[in-house]
Structures are given as structure tokens and as C-alpha cells.
Amino acid sequence: MAGGEFAFIEQLRCRLGKMASDVRLGIGDDAAWLDPAGRQLVATMDTLVAGRHFFPEVSPEDLAWKALAVNLSDLAAMGAEARWCLLSLALPWRAEGYGEWLEAFATGWSALADRHDVTLVGGDTVATDGPLTLSITALGLSGHGVMRREAARPGDVIWVTGTLGDAAAALDLALVERGQERRAVPCSAPRRDALEARRLRPTPRLEFGAAALAGGVLCAVDCSDGFLADLGHILKASGVHAQVALDALPLSPDLADLARTDPERLQRWPLTGGDDYELILCAAPALSTALQEAARSLSLRLTAVGSILPATPDARAAVTLTWRDESLSLPFSWGHVHAL
Template sequence: MANEEFALIAQLQKSLGHAGKGVLLGMGDDAAWLDTEGRSLVSSMDTLVAGRHFFVDVHPADLAWKALAVNLSDLAAMGAIPRWCLLSLALPPLAEGYGQWLQDFVAGWRELAEMADVALVGGDTVATDGPLTLSITALGVVEQGVMRRDAASVGDLIWVTGTLGDAAAALDRALVARGLPGWDLDCSEACAQALENRRLRPLPRLDFARAARAAGVACALDCSDGFLADLGHILRASGLRARVDLESLPLSSALSACIDGDLQRLQRWPLTGGDDYELIFCAPPTLTPILMELAETRALPITAVGQILPAEPQAPEDVDLYWQGLPLPLPESRGHQHVF
């Protein structure tokens, strides 16, 4: 494996190891040497395992894009500017070798990395008898302060970027197609493809997030586990409660056609489904005009879906859910549950 490992590292260095901003010494030595240019450093790391976090038959280009995207989305949630990444690959034996697989992986990674202006500056490759596993560390910088989960305030409006539920619906469709438990959905091929694109190639909201932080937004996180679960992270960290209007959750035209007013599907996909990697952020109503302007200039829809409420120690739930003005019980499942 040693020679093959060195060849893989050399190909990654040649294809993705270009110099980036603040890279004094990148791939090729024992460690990278980076210059934060006097800014604070923000870091995030995710590990993805075949069969648990992604299907083993996923196209390598889509796998690379999403693996990088989920880490960049964490930086976006903090309002950070992405700069560098580290990549670790644990590779099981592949009958035909990793030549074409790596070319496709590099293509998907490079496409998003160039959009985000982030450089690969190091990592590791190892052989494994287990499933294909990727670990990525993303590093970003901020000039002053970050957006945090614990910074919501009473009276803040709760906003989301983009639309919710596409990835969860696409995952259900993919599970059913593989004979696994999931909810079937009847939609056109065009709608199905639009949903699948959102599942495989999420777009980290980096530019809007930085602008929102600069405008005074103090509280945000990315929506990966499901809207209701992730809003719960904010509420617990901030010690507050919230009201959410289910009909306000923004839907893409593709998902809206699939839901067609079905309340159960509305709760399963946009309310509790994960993998959207949109931003949930909280801001005082006084910021609404500037936030709408920032979103409009970036052609990114943002939607106010509820409001932060004072804490009530005796309240049975931390979210009051409403549907067309009437209270609605919270679903049993709030979102993705991590096993470990």
C-alpha cells in the first residue's frame, strides 16, 4: 500500500495542493504553515463513513463536493471566511484501483473549493479493511467576533435561508429505490432530479453569512440535523423558547409539488428532515430591512418563520408549533439522531 499511498498523495498535491491565501508552506511537508493575517481562527471537522453517512455507490465527484460543503457550512454558520482544509482518506481495496475514482473526486472537490476560495493544505491517506471514510478539517478566519448558538435574544425573529426539506425528501426517495425503509413520493423526473441535486450538492451560504454577521446578526447555526432539532440547539444554548409557524417554512417548487398540502410530509421533510445546510439565524426585527437587502443582492431568499420567546421553566416544550394559527403537537422525532 505504501507506494500506492504515496502516489495518491502526490496526485492530490498536484491536483488540489495549489497555494492559497495565507499559505506559507502547503502540502508536501510534515505540516502546513499558515498565516492568519492577524485574524481569529475558526475550525470545524466532520467525519463521513460509507454506509452510514453516504451510499457506497455515490459518485466520487458528488461525495467530494458534499464532504467539503458540510464543513464549509459550519464555517458559514460562524460568519467565517474559509481559507484552508485538511483531508484524511481511509480507503478500502478497490478492484480497479483508485485512478478514475480519484480523478472524479478531485473534480468535485475542486469545483466547490474554487467557488469558496479554499485551499487543501494537508491531510493523510491510509488503507482500511473497513468502509471508505473521509475526515475533513476546515479552517477559516474572522476579523471580529463570530455568530453563536447561545446569542439569541427575546423578540428576535427566526430566519432561514433558501428552502428546507429537499434533501430529506430526496433521501427518502433514494432509500425506497434501494429497498430500504423510507417514505415514497410521487413526483416528476424533473422534480426528483432537483431534489437529488440539493441532497448531493448543498451550497454553503458563506457570502450571506459573513454579510449578516457584519450587519449585526449574533446568533446562527447551519441546518444539518433538521430545522426543529437545530433550532432546539439554539434554544437550549440561549436558555429561551420559540414560536414557529409551520406554514411559513420555505419550500422549493419541486418539494411543494411533492407535499401538495400533506401535513405529515410537511412535518417529515422541511420541519424535521436534515441535510439542508441552510442557515438558521436569529435577529432583532430592526435588522429586517438590511437583511432583506443583503439577501436580495445575493439572489438568496430568506424567510422569517417564527420568533424567540422568554424562557418558561414549566413549559413542557421549548417550541410552540402552529399551523394556520392553531397549535400543533410537536412530532415525536425532532430530526436526525446521532448514534455516537
């Protein structure tokens, strides 16, 4: 890519480096010059590697969308307004170049970035002998603090946006097709496509995160590593316990129909599957009505799934799970497997 790197960067600048009122200087210099106008800056970064976080044959459009979405979801969990991104691309060298690939990548990126008025302001490109790797730094703004993992308190209601488990189910279906998963999952083509769309193009809940913060919610995390793992981050940071009703976890109609044939997967997919990029929030009961109204205004499903309790002496039992008000023992590992 040595001879064409500057042309590649120029193509990237032309396609994605639009100027905005808070960007004094964007792509093309040694660094970006941004003007946050006195607001607080919130920053996050994620790296995706081919073969580890996504299948190498994924379309550039879907790859761009998801790479951006996973970063915007972190900002949503803080209640921040997404504003700018930096993009680093390590591209396996190939003689024919990356012109068409970049055009498709830019289309997928713009489809999500334009929706949230996010501007690409810089980054880096490099040719590599290794796998395709993307690193994105997302920068957002907040005018009144952020939501934090350490802010859950006994008595808080545990809320979940959207639905859980679709990405995990889609990954299982993809692994079966590749011969890497021995247990078949009977599934129609339309249902498989719907689940796959959720895996490849998650929706960062930026608007709801900002509304929750503005409404007084102090604690949230995005659900990227699986519901139990991410709720566990809150419980550890806050020093509290939780009770969660498994039968209350929100499932999409496609997943609910699919999981009826396999009760174990019904439990495992939404609990430990990961890559949902929904929000888990802990909020005082007095905020329940306002949160539900905010969700309705965004046509967003919002479900109360449990409550925060005082810490127990046994730190290993941070979560009590119930099924129809009966305590539940899980017949499987809680370990998270990243969706590709």
C-alpha cells in the first residue's frame, strides 16, 4: 500500500472527513483541532481484528457500521453526545489496492455516522502482513457529568433497552454453517437474516442514554460482553448484589420462537452471548415513569428485569437468578464468547 497510501487517505477524507462547526481542522494535518465549546469531553476506544471479532469475509459496509457502533455504544452508556471519531486501519497489503473496498466501507460508515452527526476527524493507515485490524477512538460531549458503573444503589430498578441474545443466536447459526458448531439450530431463512442483521448492525442507544442521564440516572453500562458479565461490572464497581428474573429478559420474537426448541439456549443466548450493544441501567424507582416515557418517545423497548440489593457476604454470589419467582441454577458456563 506504500505507493497509494496518500491517495487512500485522500479518498477517505473526501468520503468521510466532512467539516462541522465544532471541527476547526480535520483530516489532512498532523492532528485534529476541535472546539468543544466549554463542554466535558468523553472518550472511548475499541479495536476489532479479523478472525477474532469479525469473519474475514464480512462485507465492508457491515464492518464499518459495526466498528463505529461498538464505540458509539460506549458513549451511549455514559450518556454522552457522540461528536467525533479517529480511525486507524491496518490493511493487509494487496497489489490491486483498496479503492472499491473503501467506497463500500465509507457507505456503511456514513449510514450510521450521519444518523448521529458524527464526524471523522483523523486517524492512521498502514499496510500489514497480519489480519485486517480497525481501531476507533470515539469522542463525545456532556454538559452534566456521565453515568458510571459505580453508581448503583440498593433499591434501584435494573432496566434493559431493546432485546438480548439475537447476536449470540446469529453467531451460533453462522458457526453451524461453517461446520464449527455441531449442534444444529433449526431456523428459517427470514429469521436467520433478521438475527444476522442484529449481529452485524447493532443500534447504539445514544438518544436514550442522553435522555436517561438528563433525567437523573447515574448508573449504566452497555451490554457488549453478555448481560451477566456486564451487570457484573456494575455490581463489582458499586459493591452491591442483584436479583434478576430470567423470564423477564426481553427477547425479540425471532429469538423467542427459535429458543423454544432449546431451553438451555433460551437461557444462554440472552445471558452470556454478548454483542447486543443495548444498555443496562440502574435507576431509583422514582425515575421509572420518566424512563418509560423517554423510551416510548423513541419507540424503544425498555424492560425492568430485576433490582439492586445490598451486598452479600459471599462475593461469588453477586447475582440471584429466578425463573417465575423460583431460584434458578444454571446448567452451563457463564463465560462470554465474542460474536464474530
